[in-house]
Amino acid sequence: MSGSSESLVFSTGSATGPTAVLNSIKDTSMPAPGKGPKESYSFWPLFLGVTSIVAAYFLARKDPTATLSEVYALCSEQANGVHIVDHDNSKAQCVVVNGSYIADIGSLETIKNSWDDKSLQIRFVKPGAIIIPGISDSHAHILEYGATQQLPLEEARSIQDAVARVREYILLTPEIYNDTSRVITGGGWDHTVWPTTGWPSAVRVNFHATDLAYSSKYQSDLDADGVIRGRHVILQSKDCHALWVSSKVIEASLPLPETIEGGVIVRDDSGRPTGVLLDNAQDLLKQPELTESDLLRRFKVAVRDAHRYGLTSIHDAGLDPVSLAFFKRKAETGTLPIRIYGMTYFNEDEPYWGNTTIPIIGSVNDRLSARSVKIFADGALRTGGAALYETYSDNPATNGFMRLDAEVLFDVIPKFLRDGWQVNVHAIGDRANGIVLDAFEASLSGANVTALRPRLEHAQMMTPADMIRLGKLGVIASVQPAHVISDMWYAQDRLGPDRVKSLYAFRSLVDNGARITLGSDFPVESMNPLFGFYAAITRKSPTGQSPHGPEGWFPEQRLSREEALRGMTIDAAYASFTETYLGSLEIGKRADFTVLSRNIMNIPVEEILGTEVYATVIDGKPVYGSI
Known part of the structure; x- marks a missing residue:
């Protein structure tokens, strides 16, 4: 990665509109830990994105490149069958698509009055189905x-x-x-x-x-x-x-x-x-290099299943150079069939590359971005590598380990932030999360956090004090609810009855002001986002069981359905700097949406996992199913 120079197309990388983005570029200095006086933090990637941000924000209702057949209204028989997922969690009956963009929303009557129904195709989803913004997985491989x-x-x-x-x-x-x-x-x-x-x-x-x-x-x-x-x-x-x-x-x-x-x-x-x-x-381990055929075969399998599950966007949590180069080749030839937000893998044994490598922001129809770095702080709870303050209850010989020295985090985090990269750090154990938050707190002093949007990947186990600190710092918590119902069966044996309460404490994170985004960590868990949605709101197995009974494992830590839906749509877009054109069904945004067979927002929880994906649509065109 070091020293690469590429011709890239910059697109939106904003906060919440052109004015907010321009304002976010102010206040661009912060102290680097151990560096003494403040040094200037350059946010040139944001400057370069301003023109396209403004263009996206003020997108007209009609796409001039769209043909007559690409202008249509997709409606529900229900007045509230379209979940817009805007600030007010509004609902509508119809969404109008013009080429690759959302051109209008409203009731069937309003749409008919606003548009020439002779030139506007009006289609209906099946009875009982709903339309939601295209689903994003915020942490996957x-x-x-x-x-x-x-x-x-x-x-x-x-x-x-x-x-x-x-x-x-x-x-x-x-x-x-x-x-x-x-x-x-x-x-x-x-x-x-x-x-x-x-x-x-x-x-x-x-x-x-x-x-x-x-x-x-x-x-x-x-x-x-x-x-x-x-x-x-x-x-x-x-x-x-x-x-x-x-x-x-x-x-x-x-x-x-x-x-x-x-x-x-x-x-x-x-x-x-x-x-x-x-x-x-x-x-x-010495492993053979993957061929283009190997990579393509793996990619096709993943995309096929992602479309089948209603995913339109995936945050790939740890792109090694081979993976990133493959995705770039696919994007440059116009053959990326899904949106990818890549986190470039950090290797402490390589020279620092944040100031010599150009972030990829919205390359080729907003299909590929790679503007963040992924750093591993510790291991995993399942394998006993999560870094804890106290020893494991089932293995008193160890308290896990850090994969990086704290000094490395304090050195590289402010450098990447200074050079315009989002910093995403894998942290599982309470000790690892505490150390990473120490590094973030030192690096973010005086900075505009909205412009930087650092993330804790997993934020799995935290002390109550660190949960408060997370919310105050504005660091995004990227969580994976499916881990809850996988780990709940052994977690207390590993951590003991007191510490286990701080594991997957989603409600506590939200109540302390943290913004969360949801992912699956596939292939660790099922790729199906409805599995994560179900886990977030129930905290019990698909058969309705948990170590704490039918109410779920620590049921006080459940998320609401609205929070879970936002976590896999608009909040996922925010976590990837794409909320100005993805994440909700608002006018001017890209026409990415998912059609579900049932209304997951009000059906009994027992029926959620039986919900089918009728269609997955990207840029107004179905990539799975039909509309």
């Missing part, structure tokens, strides 16, 4: 989802079951079965639901026949299977913070260091790697 879908392991209920699924995949895939050099990738395994404790492994390659204890202990693991043995197998965990690999992969990556900061190489009693690597240790 696009190409990683495509990779895991090749060999999904989330349903595996034991090590033996997971191994059997790998074996079956090989046997049913001739090009892999007949070529032992092919790398086999999959993901989604979850050791927290397996009956055994501890990690899975690969069999030690050269164990002696007399080492029966070792052979018996690991007889169900990867290399014990004759079909799998000798192949390169790389399996990502459900939370994406651990890799389970075969001995062949370990051999190809030798020598491995004894330790690695911010990560763990799981070893047996003799000190040999067992085949599981956590967090930063995952980067030690």
Whole structure:
């Protein structure tokens, strides 16, 4: 990424309209931690976006490039079947689309009176259906989802079951079965639901026949299977913070260091790697470079499912250089079929690139932006890497770990903010969130936070004092409600009955003034945004269960339906600087919307997950279903 120079199209990157954006560029200095006097913070990307922001804001009702067939009204039989998701949560009966833009909203009668009904097609959604703004997922991993879908392991209920699924995949895939050099990738395994404790492994390659204890202990693991043995197998965990690999992969990556900061190489009693690597240790594996065909196959799978679930926009939480280059190639050829807001991956071992790389803002029809940086502060709760103030209740030997030193955060966060980048930091444990908020607080002193919009990715576990501080600082909380109903079954054992109350405390975050945006973290959780919507408002499993009974797990922390809907539409747009043209069905915005078979805003919660997506529409044209 360092030193790149690109010809880019700048689009909206505003606050709330042209005047607000111009005002936001004022007050552009803040102290950098440890730097003494204030240094000037340049917001040149915002300046460059002003012209297009103004154009979008004052968009006329009619798109002059639209043909007659691209001007239509989509209406509901109900007077309130269109959920606009504006400031007042208004509703309407019809939305008028002119080419790629929303041209009007109102009742059927009003629309007929305002438009020549001879030239305006009037279409109706099916009875009971509603129209909402196009759904955004604020935290996901696009190409990683495509990779895991090749060999999904989330349903595996034991090590033996997971191994059997790998074996079956090989046997049913001739090009892999007949070529032992092919790398086999999959993901989604979850050791927290397996009956055994501890990690899975690969069999030690050269164990002696007399080492029966070792052979018996690991007889169900990867290399014990004759079909799998000798192949390169790389399996990502459900939370994406651990890799389970075969001995062949370990051999190809030798020598491995004894330790690695911010990560763990799981070893047996003799000190040999067992085949599981956590967090930063995952980067030690030598993996083959992905081909364009590999990337395209993964991308097509992810986009196909995203459209099917009603998604029109995805915030990709951690673009490595390969992924970002692929998305840029697709955007430049006009073939990005979904909007992508990319978070560029931060590698502390590389030179600082914030002042040498140009942010991508609304490239090619607002389909691709990459104006933020993603930094990992700690690991994950599921794998025991979340950084806590106190030790884990189920493992008093550790309190997790930081993947970066606090000094790095205090150094790079103000630099990225100064150079016009949004800063998004992964933080799970209460200690990690506290340290990151310390760095944000120091970096944001005197700054216009609305112009910068820093984000805590996950904001999963916070002390009450830090929840208050989050709201006061104006840092966005990017949360994933589906994690609640996955983690609630083991969370108290891991944290104890008192600390667990500060986990996924969404209501407390909102009540303390935090702005939240919702995502799924797919492939960690289901891509279906209605699953996250359901989890946010119920905090119970799809079958209506929770450790605290039918009212849900800590039901006082539930979000309202309005808050959840805004979190996956207009608030997601705000979190990606796109609220002037996405996130709501207001006149002049892009015609991105989703048609649902049921009104999720008032049906019984038990019916939400049975709701279908009738259509997903981007720029006025269906990419899934029909209208």
